[in-house]
Amino acid sequence: MSLHAASLPSGAPSVLGRLSEIADQYDALLCDVWGVVHDGTHAHADAVHALAQFRARRGPVILLSNAPRPAEDVEQQFARLRVPKECYDSILTSGMLAREDIEGRSAGRELRLLHIGPERDRGIIRDLQVICVAANEAELVLCTGLYDDDAEKPDDYRVMLADLKARELVLLCANPDIVVQRGGKLIYCAGALARVYTEMGGDVVYYGKPHPPIYAAAKERLRFAAGRDALHILVLGDGIETDIRGANGAGLDAVFIADGIHGEDIPDLTPAALVRFFACAGVTAKGAMRKLVW
Numbered sequence: 001m002s003l004h005a006a007s008l009p010s011g012a013p014s015v016l017g018r019l020s021e022i023a024d025q026y027d028a029l030l031c032d033v034w035g036v037v038h039d040g041t042h043a044h045a046d047a048v049h050a051l052a053q054f055r056a057r058r059g060p061v062i063l064l065s066n067a068p069r070p071a072e073d074v075e076q077q078f079a080r081l082r083v084p085k086e087c088y089d090s091i092l093t094s095g096m097l098a099r100e101d102i103e104g105r106s107a108g109r110e111l112r113l114l115h116i117g118p119e120r121d122r123g124i125i126r127d128l129q130v131i132c133v134a135a136n137e138a139e140l141v142l143c144t145g146l147y148d149d150d151a152e153k154p155d156d157y158r159v160m161l162a163d164l165k166a167r168e169l170v171l172l173c174a175n176p177d178i179v180v181q182r183g184g185k186l187i188y189c190a191g192a193l194a195r196v197y198t199e200m201g202g203d204v205v206y207y208g209k210p211h212p213p214i215y216a217a218a219k220e221r222l223r224f225a226a227g228r229d230a231l232h233i234l235v236l237g238d239g240i241e242t243d244i245r246g247a248n249g250a251g252l253d254a255v256f257i258a259d260g261i262h263g264e265d266i267p268d269l270t271p272a273a274l275v276r277f278f279a280c281a282g283v284t285a286k287g288a289m290r291k292l293v294w
Helices: 045-057 071-081 094-105 119-125 154-166 190-199 212-226 240-249 271-281
Strands: 028-031 061-065 090-093 111-116 130-132 140-143 171-173 179-182 185-188 204-206 233-237 253-257 287-289
Touching (some): 028 045, 071 090, 094 119, 094 140, 094 171, 111 119, 119 130, 171 190, 190 204
Parallel strands (some): 028 061, 028 233, 111 130, 111 140
Antiparallel strands (some): 179 185
């Protein structure tokens, strides 16, 4: 039986046309990057404009990403994609938190690490006391993604992961995302391999969204940028299991950006459809919009 507007529960999410409709209720913003600000091949001009307008009119913007890279590497990508610095105050990534943990684990000795992921992600361990070794020599596993995410799938890694599990190695997941949108294609991320490892009974340490530490760090950065403690923060993101669930866990309002990784899941963006969609995932959001516009 369909859910009609008259039967919608109180507090049902609103369908928003633009951020400016609710911007005056908030004085700080946490915004997802991949799927909202860009799609891996080009920047979304409307989203960039919206963030710049919020900064000018309301308050600081922190870009909160599950990218398994340090901030400087993300900014190099931004330069290529033409994401201007004027649309954000700072960047906080899961890769930055993973790097801090690895640095602590390697203090005073050289850490033998198996890196699962592309070479471009090696910035996460740049200048640390770490040596990348083969699986049979490793004492710890760092997963930043698939080696070839254009062609490979998580099932291609089952034998490798089973061997790592047999050796009881801890896997550090530097990107909890399961998939991300690159152009018009969904590709698998480190979170997809970490999920398989967890299902095998392996020990996984997650960094980034939806886990609490990245939100605590982001709130601290927003307080510093705003110069005060009391802030009403809004979260924007396209990931139900990362952005929206993470915002719920951190006690923050969220707006879901529908035309990201879940674009095909909600063809009709209505309050009734959103209620059903969020209920299936066990999350809530203040509202949703197709894409981020001011």
